[in-house]
Amino acid sequence: AQSVTQPDIHITVSEGASLELRCNYSYGATPYLFWYVQSPGQGLQLLLKYFSGDTLVQGIKGFEAEFKRSQSSFNLRKPSVHWSDAAEYFCAVQLISNFGNEKLTFGTGTRLTIIP
Amino acid sequence: DAGITQSPRHKVTETGTPVTLRCHQTENHRYMYWYRQDPGHGLRLIHYSYGVKDTDKGEVSDGYSVSRSKTEDFLLTLESATSSQTSVYFCAISPGNYYGYTFGSGTRLTVV
Numbered sequence: 001a002q003s004v005t006q007p008d009i010h011i012t013v014s015e016g017a018s019l020e021l022r023c024n025y026s027y028g029a030t031p032y033l034f035w036y037v038q039s040p041g042q043g044l045q046l047l048l049k050y051f052s053g054d055t056l057v058q059g060i061k062g063f064e065a066e067f068k069r070s071q072s073s074f075n076l077r078k079p080s081v082h083w084s085d086a087a088e089y090f091c092a093v094q095l096i097s098n099f100g101n102e103k104l105t106f107g108t109g110t111r112l113t114i115i116p
Numbered sequence: 117d118a119g120i121t122q123s124p125r126h127k128v129t130e131t132g133t134p135v136t137l138r139c140h141q142t143e144n145h146r147y148m149y150w151y152r153q154d155p156g157h158g159l160r161l162i163h164y165s166y167g168v169k170d171t172d173k174g175e176v177s178d179g180y181s182v183s184r185s186k187t188e189d190f191l192l193t194l195e196s197a198t199s200s201q202t203s204v205y206f207c208a209i210s211p212g213n214y215y216g217y218t219f220g221s222g223t224r225l226t227v228v
Contacts, residue, residue, distance in 0.1 A: 044208075051214060
């Protein structure tokens with residue numbers, strides 16, 4: 001069965017510093033890959049997604065992610081974080097198939113704290 | 117997100133009582149999902165729907181049932197609420213593969 005691992009439960013970074021959140025997946029083929037962000041008391045918002053092509057994808061809020069097939073990874077990055085980036089971040093994978101209803105499998109999330 | 121609303125936003129109920137949560141969409145998306153979110157577990161799929169009257173179980177479906185009588189509404193029912201069902205419940209919608217999901221704002225359910 002496919003699975004998603006986010007090895008860091010909690011990360012703290014200083015405002016203005018760079019950020020990298022890790023995501024590894026376990027699956028027999030390259031799935032669709034997503035990153036979501038959840039602010040406190042809110043639902044999840046899609047940051048970016050990868051299907052094929054260029055392995056570096058750009059998302060909203062200045063985030064980017066790089067797909068590395070050899071490492072089964074899809075890490076999220078931001079060059080300079082802002083206090084408003086404090087939130088929980090979820091990586092998710094979706095099986096690629098001809099069916100229109102493949103479900104997302106989510107990682108357990110990484111909570112990001114920003115310090116002044 | 118304006119295209120998907122959940123009600124109620126908060127609910128406190130007693131053990132053993134039935135509870136129904138509602139998810140309403142205005143996007144005309146075919147697929148709808150119910151997840152629960154608990155610390156340390158991320159999001160876990162309870163049930164999903166791939167069309168009117170077409171539903172299937174997710175990984176944590178015990179104690180829950182769903183119904184979808186029209187495209188825009190997807191109801192989640194806890195037949196007899198237990199304390200283990202205290203959680204935040206999220207509804208999500210999708211037009212299909214490739215697009216990802218759009219999530220509602222969640223329902224915080226407390227079973228006492």
